[in-house]
Amino acid sequence: MVNRINIVILIMLFFLPVGRVFARADTLKVVSNAVREPVMVPSEWGEVYRWVIADENVPDKEEVLMLIRYHYGSFDRLAELLRYLNGGKAYTYLLQFVFPRIGRYTIKPEELPVAAMRVPERILPMAYIDAGVLVPAVLMEKEGRADSSRRVIVALKNNILYDLALAPNIEVELSIGKRWSLNTEYKCPWWLNSRHDFCYQLLSGGMEARYWLCDRKMRDRLTGHFLGIYTEGGVYDFQLKKENGIRGRYYTASGLTYGYARRLTGHLAIECSLGIGCLATGYRKYTSYKGDLVWTNGGHYHFIGPTKAKVSLVWRITAGQ
Template identity: 40%
Template sequence: MNISMINGNKGFCLARLKTLVVLVFCGSFLFLSLEARAFSGGTHGDASHSYRDSLLRRISTTGSLSMDCRLSYPIGSAIPDPSFGDNAREFSALREFLRLSLGDTLLVVRDVSLTGYCSPDGTVWLNERLAVDRTRLLHQYLCDRDPVFVQYPARVSSRGADWTGLRRLIAASGYSWSGEALRIIDSDVSPERKKLYLAALDGGRAHQIIYDLYPLLRRVEVKVTYDVPAMRRQGTLPPDIPASADFKSAENRGSAIDRQYCDTLIYLVDKSADCVEREPLFALKTNLLFDAALAPNVELELPLGRSWSVMVEYTFPWWLHRGDIFCMEMLQGGVEGRYWPGHKKRLPDGSRRRLLTGWFVGGYTSGGYYDFQFKRDKGYQGEFFIAAGVSGGYSCRLVRGLNMEFSLGVGALSTKYRQYEVVRGAERTELVRQNAGKFFWLGPTKAKISLVWLVGEGRKKR
């Protein structure tokens, strides 16, 4: 055996040895990496399997999955905007729900539905119209942008005011007036009367709590229903999956959204438990019809007990236009007494009606001076005018501390006047008296659409 052959064999053995060492090293590294990944990701894998198993249990038990989508909108708008308010997070949750409920090819989807709900507050027809439009436009939005959702034709509908949802939230609160509120919701009275009775619960203290719950009722329910027998036949679901203890307890606790409702309601109850409603001390008003005619005015109404009030008013337009060609000058004052029927009686929940709100009747008298010139060369001056009669109207609530009042007065008006002509000389202008007369009118003498500020109304700590 020559030297070259020995050296060649030695080199070959060394190369094989190096290759073996590299393979062992790589194998050890790969093994340790897999062990580390299994150690760090084992919990995630178990959680994923556990979550999917819980999902299948829910489908097997209820036959469907659902999510309440609550989007924020500008006032009066129905177009879904991901950049508005907290909509980005809501859309992210909706996409995740659609991925889980529709994206698994082993799930046999039978039906997809979108159902819109609105809150009971405000105008019924407007809220229902918005619920329909928002549900329809959300469906269109998902069809245009979600490739999973577009594979399944969806039914779109609207249920209107969600009294059932409001009942569930109030029942979960455990507040002292909850039982009475549930009896009002379950009664056969009209929705408007239900809102009136709920607003008066606990002396009006429950109104703000219930009002703050209304945004939670404005939603679109996205529901996916599955063909459970078909899924059992194909083996996705075993013939019978009993609901585990964890699943049952989760069902009893409710979904995360239900817990959010309860937490929100408890927070609102706790926040206002030590608050009481303050009744208005008096009301400041302005007649918007006079304001539109450039006649500034102010009214002050003082409640006398619960069923009576007295109001004083003052109107004081005093302006000239185009160098004394036109003028409107009037100083007028008046007083009115009012009776508010039904304010002594208590509502079915034991509370009372709000002061200076509702229907009223009364009697009034007023008087003043005036100088009107609406033509270039002719005008009328009033020595004194007086009016008296009966009035009636209705004051409705806009927001806390602010009302809108509609009233009409019918009676008699009498005035003495003198007509004058305007004579313009080179140096001065004179008013030349032409004739005098009396005017008497029997019929409507005043009409008002007044904006009312209830001074002092609000909430305060006990």
């Protein structure tokens, strides 16, 4: 009887460490899975923000920083918007190159521009990270708005449709605050071939005030949908055939525009717009005879409808503070 009891006790003592080994293996497995799971806690999002600032290769970098500032505190919503942004390109980059750095690298304060920033302790909420203090989301948003309102965005443009019509052109647009901008344009095809009685000349300039729609917190200035009111004018001389030509003593056009601008990459963007309004001109018709122009008749012409169309390449420049 005693021998049987001793045998049972020995068997129990044998399986006890084995069970501990399996239990430890299961625990390590769970911990390992938890480490691989890319779930960011609030304090880590602050470190992500500083890594994004320091990394010039992050796709849609400005939009990513803006989303982190604006949705800091609503981290589930933030992750959802990052997955949606531009088909998830930025979020995929964060998963591959930014999130793995969190907790594995020591960030020196001099390496990142935000690391040395400090704010009073009474300002809440505050996100503390190892390398320094991250400015609170609300404060960053206010500072970002102030900086954004002080900056002037200058955009240089070229209308591709006018280029196809052999009409050299240039536009300059200046931002005024967050929702307004002023666009000026100039076009000057000045082609003349007297030997073949060909003339294609136009001097024209105009201005347009624009109001930008949509939520400006979520978009860069001079991007998105806009409405505008424009006016332009100039002189012209067209003779495409030897038999006749027409010379405009003046022309004016004014009306409303609707358009959309989208940033392509970096400072480059594309803009499409259509203007509908009223055009008025005074003209004289002529024909060529032995090298001279013989005037035939003239008059005035009025038109209501589309008066301009644009598909423009845009180069955005930031000036001032």
